[in-house]
Amino acid sequence: MIEIDGRNLALAKIVSVADGAPVSLASEALARMSASQDSAVATASRRPVYGRSTGVGANKTVTLAEADGADTHGLKLLRSHAVDAGKPLDRRTVRAMMVVRLSQLAAGGSGISPVIAEALAGMINADVIPEVREFGGIGTADLPALAGTALTMLGERQPLHGGAAPSLLEAWPTADALPFISSSALTIAQGVLAHQRLARLLESAMTVAGLSFIAMAGNPEALSPSVAAAADSPAVTTAANTLRSLVAGSGTPARIQDPYCLRTLPQVFGSQLEELDALGGLLERLVVAGNENPLVHGLPAEGTNDVAHHGLFQMTNLARRLDTVNLAIGAACATHLRRIDLLCDPDYTGQHPFLAEDGSGQSGVMMLEYVAAAAVGRIRANAQPASLQTVVLSLGAEEDASFASLAAAQLQSTAHAMETVTAVELVCAVRALRLQGRQAEEFGDAKVRNLLAAAFALSPDMKDRDLRSDVETATELVQQNY
Incomplete structure (x- = not known):
């Protein structure tokens, strides 16, 4: 059971709810929402409040009155704003959206009735999943x-x-309509799922890169403590230290100076991890942020109740952070492809071209390069900044947009493609090490031993054959973060 208190919600817990964990609302969250509702009602009695006593968007100057159907305006608002199109999103993504929105409501800045939040929690626990399209x-x-x-x-x-169709609520008051939908919960949820997937994947990818380094007898001087200490970023220092541990005792270096794809491993992984960490920090704030417009604050009993009309709902910072992670991964892909290329090169592994069984012209893993390159093409396309886009809508009432939603979808696509690139490198590295006669137990690092031992479950058959199952097994392995 994941308790939602509106103050803290670890990203890993959002993933747990996405995977089916139930939720409960903390009593302090319910009390906070009730106080916020009282504050919103008191404020609306003395001044106009957007979406509560007025229309929305270009209709913000229209005052709602009983004669104009103010009692049904909320339901009309929900119906008119519900249109979407494209493919339905998967169950995990929608569950993640629902718990993010629940957490934001529990923060107490929306003025919404606690009854709505309780119904949303019940919806999650009943596993009633709305159909949300892309x-x-x-x-x-x-x-x-x-x-x-x-x-x-x-x-x-x-x-x-x-x-x-369930009926978790009998009616939806006008006052609770805009407060419920005024959120980027879906975009944030997609960012969380992509972040958590990449956090596991990049750790696996670093271990896989270590296997490639060992298979090509890389020179560990590039990972030395002195080099790590001179790095321009703490994340690069950490990556150098981690990689040095991964390849410790792997053998005599084959070269004085390695190609960039081996020599710059700390920078490549450090930059990705640094940007991913920054994205994670922002997401942790957003899942408990009261970014609803208007923001309800203060208490009626203290005479401080009021609302603030604002633009925090425009996810400019999130779009930029998502774009930056996409860019960091896209920039790193050149070295991933180059390692796969060099693993196919006899000059770097001492084996036949393309790690084939013999020198009779077999293709070996030749086509895996193409598979990885196709996935890299997707990643590089995703690295085109979504935050550079803009649009003017609603009769000019909204003259800019962050397109964070697009950036989040791109990062999810990047994570999916990156799993394929890492899996291909794993297949090639393990095949090279197997041909070299290396064994898992000869390495000192536990991650290297565990991943290599698990990857030796790949077929030892070096003849030309269909390698799809190898890639599928390797993909499962990199998802498990050895």
Whole structure:
């Protein structure tokens, strides 16, 4: 059971909920939301409040009145904002979105009724998953995704994969409509899932690079303590120290100076890990941030209650952080491909070309280079900054957009493709080490021993054959973070 208190929510716990863990709302979170609701009601009684007593977007100057159907305006708002298009997102992503939104509501800045939050928690625990499609958000709040979630809670829209539409709520008050959908919870959730996937993957990729280094008899001077101490970033220093441990005692170096793909391993992995760490810190803040517009603050009992109309919902910083991680990984891909290329080169492994069984013209792992290159093409395309895009919408009421939603989707795609690149390198490195007669137990580092021992489950058959199953097995191994 994951408790949601609106103050702290570890990214790993969001992944747990995405994978099926139930949730509960802390009593202090419910009290905080109740106080926020009281504050919002008190404020709306003395001044206009966007979305509560006015229309939204270009209709922000329209005052809601009972005669204008103010009592049903909230439901109209949800229905009109629920449209999306494209392919449905997967169950894990939508569950992650739901728990992120629940955590944000528990922070107490929306003025929403605690009843709505409790219904959302019940929806998660009942595993009723809204069907959310890929096109709708532009990095200024995921309005369609959350409006569609609300309609699913009301029983107006069928959940993902069909089935009976639930009715978790009988009505949706106008005052609670905008506060529920004013969030980038989907974009944040996609960023969290990509971040956590990459955090595991980059650790595995570093170990795989260590195996390649060993197979090509790299020179560990590039990883020495003196080099690590001279690095321009603590992350590069840490990467150098980790890599030095991975390849310790692996044998006599074959060269005075290695190619960049071996010599610059600390910079390559350090830069990726540094940017990923910065993204993680931002995501940890966003999952408990009250970025709803307007932001409700103060207490009626103290006479400090008010709202602040703002633009925090525009995920500019998140878009930039997501783009930066994409760029760091895209830039590093050249060295991944080069290591795969050199593993196929007899001058670096002492084996036949393409790690073939013999020199009779067999292709060996030749086509794996093409597979990795295709995945790298996807990664490099994803590295084109989404944050450079913009758009003007809603009769000019919104004249800019962060496109963080696109950047998050690109990072998820990058993580998926990067698993393939790392798996291909693992297949090639293990094949080279096997042909060289190396054994897992001869290495001092536990990660190297464990990964190599597990990877020796790959078929020892060196004849030309279909290598798809090898790549699939290797992909499973790199996902497990040995």
